[in-house]
Amino acid sequence: LPDYSYAGYKNGEELIPNQGVVYLATDYGVVANDGIDDSKALINAVDELRAVDGSVILELPAGKIILSDIIYIERSDFILRGAGSGENGTILYFPRPLMYVHDPEPLKELREYLMEFDKRQREEKNNIDLAFSQYAWSGGFIWTQVPGERVKSYLEKYERPVNVLAKVTSGKRGDFTVTVKNNNSLKVGDVIELQLFNKDGEKGKIVEELYKNADVKVGTHHFNFPDLPIVRQQLEIKLIDGNQVTFKSPLTISIDTSYEAQIVEWKHLENVGIEHFSIEFPMTPRIAHHIEQGFNGINLTRLYNSWVKDIVIVNADSGILTEEIANVTIQNITTRGEHYAHYTVAMAGVHNVLAENIIVENSAEHPLSFNTFSTKNVYKNCTIYKKPVLDQHSGANHQNLFDNITVHINELKGDSYPLFAGGGAGYWKPSHGAYSTFWNINIVLESPHLLKDPVLLNGMLDGPHARVIGIHGNTSFLVKYEPLAYIKMTNQSLHDVPSLYDYQLNSRLNYD
Known part of the structure; x- marks a missing residue:
C-alpha cells in the first residue's frame, strides 16, 4: 500500500490555522438581506485587501448576500470567512450562472480548444447535439488563481x-x-x-x-x-x-x-482559507452532460497548504472544482438540492489533497472523482446518499485512496451494481494506474432482507493493480475489479483500522 498520510494541509502534521487581522465586508458596502447585488462591493473588498501585509480575514455578515460575478482570490495569507453554514449563518446566493458572466480570461485557451476540436455532447436518442460548456469542469464563482499562470495545457x-x-x-x-x-x-x-x-x-x-x-x-x-x-x-x-x-x-x-x-x-498561493458559509443556486433543469451553464461554487487553482471547510452547497452544477493544487484540506462539505450535478467535490490534476467528511445528498454524474493527473489524494469519511459511484476518471491518475466511505444504494441493476465505474475520455484511458486503493467501504442497501444472493459490485474493467480491502455492508457482497486487483477482507468491517489515512498518519507521527 502507498503511504497516503501526506495528504492535506501541512501534510496532516498541523492544525488548520485561525489567525489574521479581521476586516468586515460590511465596511466595504456588503449588506445582507437587502435584495441588492453585492458583487461590486465584495470584489472591491477583496481587491483592496490584496495590498495589506500579513494574514488577512475578510469576514462576511450573517444573512443572504446576492452575487452575480466571479470573486477572484489572488493573494496568500487570506481567509474568506462567513458566519456559519447553518441556520442564521451566511448564504451566498447566485441567481445567474457563469454563462452570463464576461468570459473569464483564464479559460480563453479552453474555449478555443473546445471550438477547434468541436467538442460536443451528442445523444441521438435525446435529440442532443450541443457544444461543450467551458464550465463543465472548470471555473467557479469563488476562484483562487495566480494571475497569468496557466493551470492546464490544451493547445x-x-x-x-x-x-x-x-x-x-x-x-x-x-x-x-x-x-x-x-x-x-x-x-x-x-x-x-x-x-x-x-x-x-x-x-x-x-x-x-x-x-x-x-x-x-x-x-x-x-x-x-x-x-x-x-x-x-x-x-x-x-x-x-x-x-x-x-x-x-x-x-x-x-x-x-x-x-x-x-x-x-511552481508559482502558487499559500495559506488561503474559504470557510463557514453556504452557497446556493436556484433550481434549474439539467440539459445534458458537459452542457452545464456554470452554477459552479468554488474553483481552486494554484494553491498549497490551504483549505476549504464548513461549506454547504445547494443546486450546483459542480460544488468544488480543483486543478493544480497540493497539500490542501477540503473538509466538512455538504452538497444537496434537486438539481442533477456534474461534480460535487472533484479532484483533477492535484497532489496530496485530503477531502474529508464530504456529504453528498444530491444526485451527481461523478459524486466523488479522481480525475486526470491526480496523485496521492484521499477521500476520507465521506457519505454518498444517491447514485453512488467511486469514480476514477482516467488521465494517468494513480495511487489515490477512497477511505472509510459509506454509500447508499437504492436501486440495483439486476443482482449487481457498478460502484467502481470509471469515466474519462478514451484517449486518456485506462481508468487509473497501479496501487489505487479502496479501504473499508460500507455499502448500505435498501431492503437487503429481500435479497437471496450476494450482490456483485463491479464496473471496473481497466483499473490495474488496485487494492480493494474491506468492502462490506448490510448484506453479502462479491467484488469484481479488473485487471489484477488485490481484493481482501470482503464482507469484513475494518473496525480496528477504520481509516487507512488516520492509521498511516498516526504511525508516521508517532514514529517521527
Whole structure:
C-alpha cells in the first residue's frame, strides 16, 4: 500500500490555522438581506485587501448576500470567512450562472480548444447535439488563481518555456530523495514541481511503470505529447546535500533517466482559507452532460497548504472544482438540492489533497472523482446518499485512496451494481494506474432482507493493480475489479483500522 498520510494541509502534521487581522465586508458596502447585488462591493473588498501585509480575514455578515460575478482570490495569507453554514449563518446566493458572466480570461485557451476540436455532447436518442460548456469542469464563482499562470495545457500554441531549476536523474517510488545534476537554483523550503515525461512513445518505460505492464489499452494522450509531463508532483524541499535533494513527501513512481525528469518553478498561493458559509443556486433543469451553464461554487487553482471547510452547497452544477493544487484540506462539505450535478467535490490534476467528511445528498454524474493527473489524494469519511459511484476518471491518475466511505444504494441493476465505474475520455484511458486503493467501504442497501444472493459490485474493467480491502455492508457482497486487483477482507468491517489515512498518519507521527 502507498503511504497516503501526506495528504492535506501541512501534510496532516498541523492544525488548520485561525489567525489574521479581521476586516468586515460590511465596511466595504456588503449588506445582507437587502435584495441588492453585492458583487461590486465584495470584489472591491477583496481587491483592496490584496495590498495589506500579513494574514488577512475578510469576514462576511450573517444573512443572504446576492452575487452575480466571479470573486477572484489572488493573494496568500487570506481567509474568506462567513458566519456559519447553518441556520442564521451566511448564504451566498447566485441567481445567474457563469454563462452570463464576461468570459473569464483564464479559460480563453479552453474555449478555443473546445471550438477547434468541436467538442460536443451528442445523444441521438435525446435529440442532443450541443457544444461543450467551458464550465463543465472548470471555473467557479469563488476562484483562487495566480494571475497569468496557466493551470492546464490544451493547445500547443499556448505552451511557454518553464523555469527549469534542476535535472533529475534518479529516485525510487516511496522514497523522499532524488539525485540531481545541479542544485544551484534550489533551496530548502522551496515548493517546486517535479515533472516526468514519456519521450519513448506507446511502449515508453514510464507507461509500463504507471500500469505495471497490465493488459490494458493505453490512450493516445500518453504518447502523443512527449513535451508535456505525464507525472507531476508539487513538493517542498526539506534538505539539500550535494546532488541529493530530499522532499517532505514521497515519490509516486521510480525515476528512470529516460523520463528526462526535472524540477521546475511552481508559482502558487499559500495559506488561503474559504470557510463557514453556504452557497446556493436556484433550481434549474439539467440539459445534458458537459452542457452545464456554470452554477459552479468554488474553483481552486494554484494553491498549497490551504483549505476549504464548513461549506454547504445547494443546486450546483459542480460544488468544488480543483486543478493544480497540493497539500490542501477540503473538509466538512455538504452538497444537496434537486438539481442533477456534474461534480460535487472533484479532484483533477492535484497532489496530496485530503477531502474529508464530504456529504453528498444530491444526485451527481461523478459524486466523488479522481480525475486526470491526480496523485496521492484521499477521500476520507465521506457519505454518498444517491447514485453512488467511486469514480476514477482516467488521465494517468494513480495511487489515490477512497477511505472509510459509506454509500447508499437504492436501486440495483439486476443482482449487481457498478460502484467502481470509471469515466474519462478514451484517449486518456485506462481508468487509473497501479496501487489505487479502496479501504473499508460500507455499502448500505435498501431492503437487503429481500435479497437471496450476494450482490456483485463491479464496473471496473481497466483499473490495474488496485487494492480493494474491506468492502462490506448490510448484506453479502462479491467484488469484481479488473485487471489484477488485490481484493481482501470482503464482507469484513475494518473496525480496528477504520481509516487507512488516520492509521498511516498516526504511525508516521508517532514514529517521527
